[in-house]
Amino acid sequence: HIQEANYKLLQKFVNEEKRLGPIYGASFTYASFSSRYTNVLNGETPNIFSLDFSGGSLVDVGVYPVTFAVALFGEPKSQTYAPYICRTGVDAGGVITLRYEGFGVQINQAKSYTSTAPCEVYGEQGTITTNSTTDISTIKHFNPHTKNTEELAGPYKTVQKPNVNMEEEAVEFARIMNEKDTKAAAELERISNIVLRVTTDLRRQNGILYPADKQ
Template sequence: MAITFGTIGTGWITDSWIDAAHKTGQWRLAAVFSRKQEQAQEFGSKHKCDNCYHLLDKFFADSGMQAVYIASPNSLHYEQAKQALIAKKHVILEKPATSTPEELDDLFRIAKEEGVFVIEAFRHIQEANYKLLQKLVNDEKRLGPIYGASFTYASYSSRYTNVLNGETPNIFSLDFSGGSLVDVGVYPVTFAIALFGEPKSQIYVPFICKTGVDGGGLIILRYEGFGVQINNSKGYTSAAPCEVYGEKGTITVNGTTDISSVKHMDPKTKKTEELGGPYKTVEKPNVNMEEEAAEFARILNEKDNKAAEELEKVSRIVIKVTSDLRRQNGILYPTDKQQ
């Protein structure tokens, strides 16, 4: 039977999740929440859902809901996810899962105590072509010893125009745990960590917006024998591909999300071979989330603790790294100061 789920958040990303989840045939929308009842009903009507709430207590008390997808402003994730877990609901939590490592530790602890799962929704590392890349980085014939890598996610945001005009959108607000690093930089950081594991050290050279958060910048992750350069930004755009450099070849992919091309270049012959499989495009503004929805449903249905623990490990390393990068540059959220 399909997993019944509720949603918190009424933006385009939630539309994408609902659409993708339903396409798998393994999920069924059972309830929606918004702080305003009118907005909840409007969103619910769009997705043919009658159970609409504006009070969290009543939302989490809905016995017809087994799981919750949370895509609210970053600073609200922890408290909402905590309440969901205590109500014994599985939680699919949009990235960044929490504002700090301490909050994430607490959520994983509660999930284990309540016998439910909490999974961070890193959609890109569930893509088939990303999983192909994971195999290729360990391919002695095609790559050999790894010498370095370069990953990019830098795309000008219309909301940065608001910042330049003196406004403070949620995603550029310290109070809402915003900034480029946690919004788009988290994609290439996770991309690297799911490929290579935890770095030995990391450094970030960002430019700081008028609002006090980072608008983008360059990151270096240091591993044993090689480094990974990451370019992230919501204040400028880069068209640079993502690459992994090895002694025996270079692997190039078109981006850190929605990977449609995985190419291998032989340094001796200069020949390039396309290795990527077919990629299913999704009509904008929706994004490709079907592969993650299918995998998360499998984990919940099969109670696959091993797979969940692997994802938990990635999430723990990512929040540890990104929090350190923020704190290096004095980008402190209210939660950082409290802790």
């Protein structure tokens, strides 16, 4: 995710090298059908889709693309959410819009359906595309002026076990603790606090209120 080597390359291309020039917008996706949603359709209330357990798609898979956007562009000026509210009272997915100065970011996130759409950042100098918000294996830049597509990054490692998710996060957290890197810890805390503010606001806009909110 945001600790992946290819995500850090994306940050470099967009924010430091400014390969796209002025940013016009972005579209990020994390939508994957959950087997637990089948339980919901069958009349059950699994924890991840329960208000009592502070569940729902937004606070589960939705935090990935929201964090992806926040770490890349900062805190949005405002945000809106058009969710699908399932039978249990939580959101099963939906479309988020983050408003920044001069552009917007669209986020499609869900646990009730699957999307294979890539993630894209748009600018004056073209479009940068990644295959996903997590496990980023490709970064490409299409230049509309030259009509050329440049591959900026490909797979950067081979992992012996196929399901080593969030390995980079674990390595970075260990480094922060071992080196007592308070600056890096503070930056991650800053990003987390923004994500919490955004997702909490999106929930409350749509009446998705948890018993835990009252505590």
